[in-house]
Amino acid sequence: MSAAIDLSLYAKPEADGRVSMDLAVDGVTCGACIGRIEGAVKQLPGIAEARLNFTNRRLHVVWNGDAEPERIVETLAANGYHGHPFVPLRAEQEEAAEARRLTRCLGVAGFAAMNVMLLSVSVWSGNASDMTSETRDFFHWASALIALPAAAYAGRPFFQSAWRALKARSTNMDVPISIGVVLALGMSLVETAHHAREAYFDSAIMLLFFLLTGRALEHAMRRRTRAVAGNLAALKAESASRFDGDELVAVPVAALRAGDRLMIRSGERVPADGAVLSGRSKVDEGLITGETARRRVAPGDTVYAGSFNYDGALTLTVTAAGGASLIDEIEKLLEKAASAKSRAMRLADRASRIYAPVVHATAALTCVGWLIAGASVHDAIVTAIAVLIITCPCALALAIPAVQVVAAGALFRSNVILNAGDAIERLAEADTIVFDKTGTLTLPEPRVVAAEKVDPEVLEIAARLALSTRHPLATALAREAKSRVPFEGAIEEPGRGVRATIDGIEARAGSAAFCDVPEVVSMPGLSHIYFTHGGKSAAIAVAQSLRPDAVETIARLRALGLDLRILSGDRAAAVAPVAVALGISKWGASLKPAEKIGLIEDLKRGGRRVLMVGDGLNDAPALAAAHVSLSPISAADLTQAQADAVFLGERLAPVADTMIVARRARALMAQNLWLAVIYNAVAVPVAIVGLVTPLIAALAMSGSSLLVTLNALRARRGGAA
């Protein structure tokens, strides 16, 4: 392993003079891990506190000043866990604060709703029997005392959002909610002062409670996926070997600055854009351009962050951000694509835009209608407000978030993490899927081809030899090793191969010349690792291979009625076999990022809703241009940030699961909206004729909310095949 990495970047000083660090820990599977990890870390000198959060798999360590954070990572590794320090993103911290605020509001609203309801039920039964008007007034005043401050506190999320919308001269669902709550409370207060029989304190506060429940759930789900995404980002963060003077120091990539000199060994990913100072090698730029053929680089050449160094060690200087023409070009395209993306109006926005005017007009007409019919001004206003209360969009406001939360949970279990809140609706609308090839349809790393055709004994020895090197082709071979123990005394000759003495005879794995065997005539896209041991020799083919379930998943997607295409930056010779294997007849190869966008725009002009699935840096603009996008977790950071959702693991199945869950969720959203409409169609006439009492309002509101929530739970089913 390389030298310990300098982690001082991640340590943050605490208020009490101590120092703390957060680590994302990989490999935590059961309760026993908590004790093992905390116990081991606490035994290190200087560590004051170590606490593993099992929910989000993060370890919080505090020390008194002179502990070595590197030892924490080493101790975790010695116990079989990967610990990666990270600094929580600001977005994540803000979201955590917002979630706490919502939960506090929910607590207050819950308390108030229960107590006001306690008093209201007494009033309802008292009205039916023999309650004196003094007692009723006392109960109403007590309700007001609870409900007014509680609503002022717990209603803030809605009032603030409504105010922002009104200031921006637009409207959202929170506007009718706020108007309804404020009017209901105001009218109840006036009615109480006039010793009326009925007050609506319970309706107003219960409405807030239901709505806050929906919002808090939505937030909790978003936070959970955000935490997982944050951990994955931390696990992916790599270190770079930087020259400090002549000395080589391992530093986190985040600490690199322009002008730093770096050493890139064979088998390492280039951490930053740079110019080669010395050394020659071949680099794989698959993650950047989609091209699988490796490019030769020599001193003076530019290499891009994300390329994979194959053969020899390189020294390079980090160039200033913006110096890399390729990244520049991609970012320019990205900006254009993102701004050109039509902000399609979401279902909830559309519903609220129709809803608010209709409801307010109905209430106004009710008031006018009663006045014309000869009712008193007081009665007319009370009836109009009852209409507003009964139509307050309790069910409507829950109808869509509830489905989103449940569907996001179902996707989470299918290994899909949503980045964008409205992604589910857009996913459901997709009718065409455009796949990138390299790293999306194929696995991000090469694999041994036709391993079963190689003599198993030979394969095992060759694979164990390959364990001693980090060369990417060898890594593919090393995957086949059944025993994970490398041979003792194995020596790597950089750029050539590995040799070791096994049973007294030297075994070699590496290039044909190194193994002294004839070179096999290679097909494009295939690389060979040669092996010789005594009399035995073999040429083991390594290539980019399809994800294990690609064929099956593509068939499932086709069965869903989706039009499938491949747009790749790779050569036609490399794309064609993949297209044939998957039975996809429409494909394009050697496409530049701008050409990919052009093709997607053409599809969009043809009235199609395109789902783009891609991982490369060259796909990022296309992902932004498409109606909706998915990325594998192995994708370049910039690309992942553009994608609406990210899927984990080696399998392609999450793509099909996503479509199934999204479509069902969309259907349930529509159903829920209809349920809300039907509820209003029944309740509004009753309110208009003036028959609504607080009891009926309470029953109708909780009944409809419960109905849409239960219906939303049906989105749980399915997804995972």
Place this chain on the structure above:
Amino acid sequence: MNVLVYLVPLALGLGLAGLFGFLWALRSGQYSDVDGAALRILQDDDVEPGR
């Protein structure tokens, strides 16, 4: 009915106590690791690991 004059405030007081309990629990991070709490109860803190 005079009994209500102190029973209702008493009920409210109990409710408020519950509310403050909840807010305290939220503030002190009792809800930050819900899954972990279920597993920590099974740990033997007084037994050295590995013994």
